Amino acid sequence: MEQVDLGVIGAGPAGMAAATIAATAGLSVVVLDEQPAMGGQIYRAVASGGAARTDILGKDYLEGAGLAQDLQASTARHLTEAVVWDIAPQEGGVAITYSHKGIPARIEAKRLLLATGALERPVPLPGWTLPGVMTAGAGQILLKASGMVAPRAVLAGSGPLLYLLAVQMARAGSPPLALIETQSLRDQLAAAPRLAGGIRGWRILIKGLGLLAELRRHGIRRITGARDLEVIGTGRAEGLRFSAQGRAQEIACDTVLLHQGVVPNTQASRALGLAHDWHAGQRAFVPRTDGWGESSHPGIFIAGDGAGIAGAKAAAVAGQLAGLQIACQLGALDRAARDAKAQPARKTLDAERSIRPFLEAAYPVAAQILCPADKTLVCRCEEVTAGDVRHWAGLGCKGPNQTKAFGRVGMGPCQGRYCGLTVTEILSHSHNLPHSQIGAYRIRMPLKPVTLGELSTVNAPEDAEEGHPK
Amino acid sequence: MLVPVTFEGAEMMLPEGANLAAALLAAGVGAFRTTPVSGAARGPYCMMGACFECLIEISGATRQACMMQVQAGLVIAKPKGRANGAG
Ligand SMILES: Cc1cc2nc3c(=O)[nH]c(=O)nc-3n(C[C@H](O)[C@H](O)[C@H](O)COP(=O)(O)OP(=O)(O)OC[C@H]3O[C@@H](n4cnc5c(N)ncnc54)[C@H](O)[C@@H]3O)c2cc1C
Ligand code: FES
Secondary structure: OEEEEEEEEOOOHHHHHHHHHHHHOOOOEEEEOOOOOOOOOOOOOOOOHHHHHHHHHOOHHHHHHHHHHHHHHOOOEEEOOEEEEEEEEEOOEEEEEEEEOOEEEEEEEEEEEEOOOEEEOOOOOOOOOOOOEEEHHHHHHHHHHHOOOOOOEEEEEEOHHHHHHHHHHHHOOOOOOEEEEOOOHHHHHHHHHHHHHHHHHHHHHHHHHHHHHHHHHOOOEEEOOOEEEEEEOOOOOOEEEEEEOOEEEEEEOOEEEEEEOEEEOOHHHHHOOOOEEEEOOOOEEEEOOOOOOEOOOOOEEEOOHHHOOOOHHHHHHHHHHHHHHHHHHOOOOOHHHHHHHHHHHHHHHHHHHHOHHHHHHHOOOOHHHHOOOOOOEEEOOOOEEHHHHHHHHHOOOOOHHHHHHHHOOOOOOOOOOOOHHHHHHHHHHHHOOOHHHHOOOOOOOOOOOOOHHHHHHHOOOHHHHHOOOO | OEEEEEEOOEEEEEEOOOEHHHHHHHOOOOOOEEOOOOOOEEOOOOOOOOOOOOEEEEOOEEEEHHHOEOOOOOEEEOOOOOOOOOO
């Protein structure tokens, strides 16, 4: 079996930067990612066709190309289309099991870095399961990896990623029909005082203002303070209904791209049983890490958006910090060398993080998303509604894990990725208890569905087999 | 290069090596499957391998279309029965 010093899961900015710095220090490093190319979400396909689309995607996209070149030039090995589905702590490290085109294999690593990034926050609103409704991130992935612009699209929700996507679509020649935003002017005003702490994040703000100006130049319609969003259509999305400026409105469209910010992808950190805390600002659970990214389990590190949303620049420097500490722990760097290299990374990390409280307040999660109407589906896989969850809460169901017994919620193939936070929010509201007390779904390996054949080939540990439906 | 694949028995030409979910969407396929619970139509939602809405059946195995590339001769069907996403 292959043995390495460091196994990195995820080849986004965090994983690329960590692997490069650790390999440069002399460690043997393997990076596994299920995508066919490195780059992660923001820099998706950056080293292949995507870079040719820089005019559309913007200058920031090129920063990813630098990270990718550094990784390619290092001794770290990058395994593409490697879907990691089991991670087992063992004496002296972890065993990582993955499948490449359906063929499983296992690697042993002395240290593990989870750099699995973010997921779109679930957006449970009426009609969100209709074909033609996708996340804003999905709209962007179509653009980056396939050069395809979703036709006749309305962008709906809240957050700077919506502006970026609208501008990218416009540059590609197919501007969205409209931007329907759920945050209000009041939210933005209330957020302003938090800017004091975010002065160093001005660069991000100015970029945001530039995007808004470009939106205006393209003549893209923006409506803010929208409420009661609903996708209408029979069998597929045909329009978006909402109320704003005191009246009900409707826009006919073929595609609705939804966004309410992104949240840490905690699937692997949960399955490993690591400690998590509720982050009130991000309205999500965040794994507990120290200043180097080491989790509650010694030797297991987390960097990037998976450790708390802070964006791509922060992800890259957090990856560096983790890589440096791992190199130090394994004797490849002494403390003085580690600290000298860490200093600029820490400075950037602090600056990038300082803007977050402002963004969180200026683009809050819409009330209708935190507290969906009874008839709204919350679990897409098992088709469970918010009303069902409230009903079970009334019957005494206290926590997310118990809801599974009541109605299979969270037990479909997505393993709660797109309902977990909603169920926690609803139960917290119903029982009037803090989110930290309500908790989250318990996640079990395998992280991705695998066939019985894959399981038996690698002779996976017993507990892997009781994962989720196969 | 365009290569032939079939979706629910209908032949279509898709760009070789392209993301399969993106190629099907571009070819006008909106609903990739129906749900095992209510039979509702579903299509890709996340495009990043997390939501399992893009499940399709290829040679009897359920796969995520957004995590696959177009190859000549793929025979694609809408999954029937409980979605299991094995792949
Ligand atoms: C769809 C989407 C689009 C985004 N677009 C932008 C943008 O344009 N601009 C911006 O500033 N921010 C964007 N963000 C936010 C963005 O996630 C971060 O700023 C940045 O990409 C975080 O980097 P990261 O290294 O932490 O993780 P990511 O870049 O998300 O990389 C994580 C990687 O882990 C891999 N992975 C996860 N689980 C597994 C597994 N089990 N096995 C193998 N591989 C796995 C994924 O394939 C992915 O490549 C986007 C987020 C999402 C979800
Ligand atoms: S579209 Fe979400 S898994 Fe493929």
